[in-house]
Amino acid sequence: xxxxxLSLIIFAPLAGAAINWFVGRRVRDERFIGVVACGxxxxxxLVAFYLALxxxxxxxxxxxxxxxxxxxxxxxxxxxxxxxxxDRLSGTYALFVTFVGFLIHVFAVGYMHGETGFxxxxxxxxLFMFAMLTLILADNFVLMFVxxxxxxxxxxxxxxxxxxxxxxxxxxxxxxxxNRIGDWGFVLGIMLTFFVTxxxxxxxxxxxxEVAHTALSFxxxxxxDPFTAGAIIAGGxxxxxxxLFIGAAGKSAQIPLYVWLPDAxxxxxxxxxxIHAATMVTAGVYMIVRCSEIFVHAPTAMFIVAIxxxxxxxxxxxIGLAQNDIKKVLAYSTISQLGYMFLACGVGAFIAxxxxxxxxxxxxxxxxxGSGSVIHGMHHEQDxxxxxxxxxxxxxxFATMVTGWLAISGILxxxxxxxxxxxxWKTWSASIPFSKLLWAVGALTALLTAVYMTRMMVMTxxxxxxxxxxxxxxxxxxxxxxxxxxxxxxxxxxTIPLIVLAVLSTIGGFIGVPYALSSxxxxxxxxxxxxxxxxxxxxxPSSEHAVAExxxxxxxxxxxxxxxxxxxxxxxxxxxxxxxxxxxGVSLLIAGLGIxxxxxxxxxxxxxxMPRLLENKYYVDEIYDAALIRPIEVGSREGxxxxxxxxxxxxxLHSIGDLFTxxxxxxxxxxxxxxxxxxxxxxxxxxxxxxxxxxxxxxxxATQ
Amino acid sequence: xxxxxxxxxxxxxxxxxxxxxxxxxxxxxxxMFMCIELMLNAVNLTFVAFASFFQDVVGQLFVFIVMxxxxxxxxxxxxxxxxxxxxxxxLDVDDASILKL
Numbered sequence: 017x018x019x020x021x022l023s024l025i026i027f028a029p030l031a032g033a034a035i036n037w038f039v040g041r042r043v044r045d046e047r048f049i050g051v052v053a054c055g056x057x058x059x060x061x062l063v064a065f066y067l068a069l070x071x072x073x074x075x076x077x078x079x080x081x082x083x084x085x086x087x088x089x090x091x092x093x094x095x096x097x098x099x100x101x102x103d104r105l106s107g108t109y110a111l112f113v114t115f116v117g118f119l120i121h122v123f124a125v126g127y128m129h130g131e132t133g134f135x136x137x138x139x140x141x142x143l144f145m146f147a148m149l150t151l152i153l154a155d156n157f158v159l160m161f162v163x164x165x166x167x168x169x170x171x172x173x174x175x176x177x178x179x180x181x182x183x184x185x186x187x188x189x190x191x192x193x194x195n196r197i198g199d200w201g202f203v204l205g206i207m208l209t210f211f212v213t214x215x216x217x218x219x220x221x222x223x224x225x226e227v228a229h230t231a232l233s234f235x236x237x238x239x240x241d242p243f244t245a246g247a248i249i250a251g252g253x254x255x256x257x258x259x260l261f262i263g264a265a266g267k268s269a270q271i272p273l274y275v276w277l278p279d280a281x282x283x284x285x286x287x288x289x290x291i292h293a294a295t296m297v298t299a300g301v302y303m304i305v306r307c308s309e310i311f312v313h314a315p316t317a318m319f320i321v322a323i324x325x326x327x328x329x330x331x332x333x334x335i336g337l338a339q340n341d342i343k344k345v346l347a348y349s350t351i352s353q354l355g356y357m358f359l360a361c362g363v364g365a366f367i368a369x370x371x372x373x374x375x376x377x378x379x380x381x382x383x384x385x386g387s388g389s390v391i392h393g394m395h396h397e398q399d400x401x402x403x404x405x406x407x408x409x410x411x412x413x414f415a416t417m418v419t420g421w422l423a424i425s426g427i428l429x430x431x432x433x434x435x436x437x438x439x440x441w442k443t444w445s446a447s448i449p450f451s452k453l454l455w456a457v458g459a460l461t462a463l464l465t466a467v468y469m470t471r472m473m474v475m476t477x478x479x480x481x482x483x484x485x486x487x488x489x490x491x492x493x494x495x496x497x498x499x500x501x502x503x504x505x506x507x508x509x510x511t512i513p514l515i516v517l518a519v520l521s522t523i524g525g526f527i528g529v530p531y532a533l534s535s536x537x538x539x540x541x542x543x544x545x546x547x548x549x550x551x552x553x554x555x556x557p558s559s560e561h562a563v564a565e566x567x568x569x570x571x572x573x574x575x576x577x578x579x580x581x582x583x584x585x586x587x588x589x590x591x592x593x594x595x596x597x598x599x600x601g602v603s604l605l606i607a608g609l610g611i612x613x614x615x616x617x618x619x620x621x622x623x624x625x626m627p628r629l630l631e632n633k634y635y636v637d638e639i640y641d642a643a644l645i646r647p648i649e650v651g652s653r654e655g656x657x658x659x660x661x662x663x664x665x666x667x668x669l670h671s672i673g674d675l676f677t678x679x680x681x682x683x684x685x686x687x688x689x690x691x692x693x694x695x696x697x698x699x700x701x702x703x704x705x706x707x708x709x710x711x712x713x714x715x716x717x718a719t720q
Numbered sequence: 721x722x723x724x725x726x727x728x729x730x731x732x733x734x735x736x737x738x739x740x741x742x743x744x745x746x747x748x749x750x751x752m753f754m755c756i757e758l759m760l761n762a763v764n765l766t767f768v769a770f771a772s773f774f775q776d777v778v779g780q781l782f783v784f785i786v787m788x789x790x791x792x793x794x795x796x797x798x799x800x801x802x803x804x805x806x807x808x809x810x811l812d813v814d815d816a817s818i819l820k821l
Contacts, residue, residue, distance in 0.1 A: 689817035691752075695743050 032056025198266015205259030257317030264300030285388030322362025329355030365442030466610020
């Protein structure tokens with residue numbers, strides 16, 4: 017189905033960015049800039065909701081909504097169009113990205129009030145939305161990569177927004193360079209995809225007469241790669257999947273490429289909320305789910321994804337436990353939650369991953385915006401050691417952040433519980449090696465998540481009002497221009513988005529209530545997200561179940577496009593439901609335990625000294641510095657520059673120059689300046705020529 | 721005995737050789753100049769001889785062109801000689817040898 021409205025979703029923010037950049041910088045009226053920025057996103061949001069949920073919308077039909085804008089590259093059999101496609105997956109993504117994006121834009125109008133770069137900030141923010149929506153709605157890998165790079169660029173621009181702060185510029189560069197490493201994998205993955213499948217498209221596009229197979233449908237009838245390490249370099253689905261995962265790991269901050277995300281908090285808080293929590297960093301998850309058809313044919317790659325995801329989740333959670341900067345806590349929490357999503361992808365629970373992306377977007381955007389509200393109210397104080405007792409001063413921020421806290425911890429009715437529980441259950445029941453161990457890591461992470469979020473809440477909102485006391489923490493230098501501050505509640509333009517997100521964080525989980533829980537009340541499957549996404553997400557082929565002897569009770573997962581409701585329903589066996597209910601109870605218990613532990617540990621002693629190793633982030637930055645950055649710097653300076661560049665390159669050039677100088681020195685003896693000498697040379701030459709002619713003539717005569 | 725073509729060619733060759741030799745051994749600019757004119761006229765003689773031999777007027781046309789060029793060359797050349805003499809008060813070509821590296 018072709019619908020040209022689709023392009024409005026991406027071009028409205030682009031227009032907003034252009035207007036703010038060219039007109040806003042002259043007008044410099046915050047109201048004008050704010051209206052343009054939020055209005056353009058509002059248009060996107062409305063169009064996205066209309067196209068996704070309206071009659072015949074993308075989320076209701078089997079076929080995607082397509083919009084072929086122009087043919088971009090068409091060389092031989094290679095074809096990459098500037099074309100958009102909204103299917104059930106990209107539609108779901110577009111919905112929450114536009115909506116959460118809109119709320120964050122509104123919040124930012126309040127947060128950025130009085131900044132000199134107001135127009136610049138909103139131009140970049142709109143440009144980011146353009147790139148993000150291009151990434152989501154692209155109908156082929158190449159256009160997706162355009163969006164992928166676009167969000168990277170905007171991330172760079174917005175992290176470095178405070179141009180007068182060196183750490184912001186350094187963080188921006190770090191983010192950009194780390195992402196390059198991932199992009200290297202992504203580009204190679206795209207190339208290998210084209211090499212193997214002969215296409216880079218996700219969808220067959222009848223509007224341009226493309227009826228051949230697409231990059232994804234190619235794999236439908238392919239055999240599954242063997243579950244061996246050798247498959248990684250075999251050049252098949254596993255190689256593609258691993259390369260794509262490298263790209264995803266860069267964008268979504270997974271081990272070992274996560275180091276840029278905590279530093280990215282140098283940007284303004286709405287940027288952290290929009291780009292580094294809710295949308296951009298989940299692009300890697302989106303890409304993997306988009307390519308789920310490739311991944312299910314690559315069990316080795318899936319296993320790698322699961323291991324990395326689980327490791328990242330646990331690793332980041334432990335670091336988050338010991339951070340004192342409120343945004344750093346949230347940054348490590350984001351990395352940890354992204355690890356969860358990759359764990360879900362790795363065990364084949366792609367829908368659960370997307371579900372967690374959505375709920376995470378709600379509650380993490382809420383927490384970030386809430387922390388932004390706190391920072392705003394505290395006059396740009398980010399150190400939690402100098403907060404405390406804020407619930408009296410900032411009641412709305414406090415109330416909304418409590419919902420975010422309960423949501424991320426996984427308390428029952430809140431959004432985070434359902435998505436996190438779904439991931440843990442799918443991990444437990446996955447038919448891959450060490451699935452129980454992965455579950456244990458996930459559960460431990462859930463416990464730590466509850467603990468560090470409780471610590472953050474307690475340090476910020478409960479306890480003594482430490483912001484009056486200049487010397488609460490001895491080694492923090494009292495800042496002259498900060499002085500003792502009285503916190504204040506943020507204006508309505510900031511609290512209303514908080515309230516909306518708090519509501520979503522509370523009820524957002526009900527789009528994905530698993531059958532095992534809903535059947536307690538009524539024998540009816542209400543797992544909306546499962547039904548919506550099931551047709552577009554690949555399922556792990558049943559042949560793999562033969563490997564899993566440990567799970568004979570595992571039901572065969574149907575790969576046909578049977579009606580999702582019956583397909584999902586058929587898998588509910590009695591013992592499985594009771595197991596899932598039990599695990600839900602366990603994760604609820606874990607969440608409660610974590611909050612209790614956090615409360616017990618930090619309520620009395622909010623400044624409790626955390627282990628140095630954690631506080632210093634396992635010294636990963638220092639290790640990277642010593643192991644990678646220093647050797648590269650030294651090698652570049654001493655080896656590449658002093659030996660190779662100055663020795664070899666310059667040496668070759670200088671030798672060539674010297675050669676001509678020497679040749680000239682010899683040739684100039686011919687030029688003595690005496691006219692008669694020249695004449696003699698001319699005569700000599702003429703004689704040689706005449707002699708030559710005479711000789712050849714004589715030779716011809718003689719041979720005839 | 722009828723004059724043969726080869727006589728003219730031989731005379732021309734002798735004149736040309738005298739001219740070349742003169743250009744090389746003479747140091748006086750004017751003498752060199754005269755030798756150049758001698759070479760030109762040796763060539764002219766060849767042209768005319770061949771034109772007569774082949775009954776073709778093109779050879780004679782070339783002679784006119786050569787004479788025109790020689791006239792122009794004489795004008796420019798003498799101008800240069802006068803300029804050199806004014807500058808150096810010498811007509812010896814070996815004195816005018818600073819055009820070198």
